[in-house]
Amino acid sequence: MPAMTEPKLISGNANKPLAQSIARRMSMHRGMNVALVDARVERFNDQEIFVEVFDNVRGEDMYIIQSTSNPANDNLMELLIMTDALKRSSANRITAVIPYFGYARQDRRAKARTPISAKLVANMLSKAGVDRVLTLDLHATQIQGFFDIPVDNLYAAPIFALDIKHNFRGRIDDLMVVSPDVGGVARAREIAQRIHVPMAIVDKRREKAGEVADMTVIGDVAGKTCIIVDDICDTAGTLCKAAQLLTDHGASEVHAYITHGVLSGPAVERVQKSVMKSLVITDSINQPDPVKACSNIRIVPTAPMFAQAIINIWNGTSVSSLFELDTLGPIYEGLYSDE
Template sequence: MPQLEEPKIIAGNANKGLAKAVARRMSMHRGMNVGLVDARVERFNDGEIFVEVFENVRGEDMFILQSTSNPANDNLMELLIMADALRRSSAARITAVIPYFGYARQDRRTKARTPITAKLVANMMVSAGIERILTMDLHAAQIQGFFDIPVDNLYAAPIFALDIKHAFRKTMDEVTVVSPDVGGVARARELAQRINAPLSIVDKRREKPGEIAEMTVIGDVKDRVCIIVDDIVDTAGTLCKGAETLMEAGAKEVHAYISHGVLSGPAIERVTASAMKSLVVSDTIEPSEATKAATNIRIVPTAPMLAQAIMNIWHGTSVSSLFDQETLEPIYDGMYSLG
């Protein structure tokens, strides 16, 4: 198939700021304006979603940028309806760019008579006409196997590694990476290897869902700068309790790097009042004004990585090259120059 003049991006309402940032980055790469496709994604009075695309997309390589974050159901339906509109408008290929993949926490049956909602969502996306998925830090890597279409799962770890090496360049020999639970050890170990730091674990035991009975630190964190690594921070209860446990174990400072800042309910108040010196999240979920105003919450951009991934998919080149810090450093325009 001959390559078209440019990839086209259409955005839902979940994270317009990120979509515009990705378009700007792609404009820099292309040396020409790459704007968002003119469309309206609105609600009828009863809440039904209506989509109308105002530009010709026949034969185009389309990328829908839409996180399925809160309100998850509305944003998911927007994505599905946009895909259907593009398919019926004869788009050549439809790729869903989902920086935050909602429902990923329901990836298996944890008890009798419960759904595997991540698989249901995967089926719905394929049925809507989506032919490829680009996402970041899936909660469970096996969700890629729920799809019979290509799934590219990017990682925030290379961005976080660059940021840590820049932010803690004077105290790197004191840094310890901490997994907030046993299940997240693989993610924490990967980051620890990238920055050549030791690894510790906070082992948590629950008496019932939502309530933590006990936390134990596995590993030596005394006088260390501890960096908790996880993929999702929701109400921040576990995160803040983990930071408190680390300080009680003798940690010098506690920071956290979390891929997706859901930050629902009392999360921001908890983080602000916690023992954590800083919480760093990516912008895969559009940050609220309260998040932006929080004194100890910082947001790192994902637009450079996502823009490059879209360009690589469009060109038919490797996306896995973006797993390397050396590849990302020039993409981030020297923001994290380590020289």
């Protein structure tokens, strides 16, 4: 049954531009004025977080838009405290819209005496009062099972497929999608099947976390325009090495489509100096000026998809319909209008 009230959005400090874009898209599609709930999310001098909601939210269907990106702990605490504020203000339902779900890479015990931090975060969100989670490209899909509440995991693959078809039109036959490791094969295959091109794999062996000892290419990339597909780009070291390896094996061009541009440390400088023609990321993380100014980094919007997903959740209709190009294409009409 659809909710009796309109959906209401509230934003933390992690990615306000995305929250504002989602509100604008919902206003456009719903024909109603969807504005962010008036609130202040501030820090005291000792960096304690304080939240005050100025609008009445009693009985409302609330959507908190907050990526748990760098600084991950601050943004996570903002999300938890905002949830508590809304719960104590008698909000009817609280959905945490987390475009980038931090701690997702800690989804299992890789060694003895280590935590499963993604499960801990799931427990914290549930205990704080979150009723549903909406996120994008979880690093490990099994994280959905860490929650005892509904989790809707959206995918960037349909957006990337639209973007690739638009920007490489007339060259599709020359493309090859590349997974940067064996673990990402399913993600790369998804895009390869959507745009009907072959796939290759870069097999890497690590000596320790963050350092790659050896890399090999599985597949013939000679003369191909290679598109590396992954979910997270952190320091960009592995990505740039993979791009160089593909070029050494005869690839004519290398591009990358990465959902979450963490881009920490020397990442931007590495991308600028790499052989990659372009790195395409989403706006799941609010990027600083150096990233926006980088000539070979491009950001594609997720607001149209998140806005429609929120509307579908509020209406009680299908979210998985957004996984199909036939559904997503019209939502992105204007950006890829010549398709």
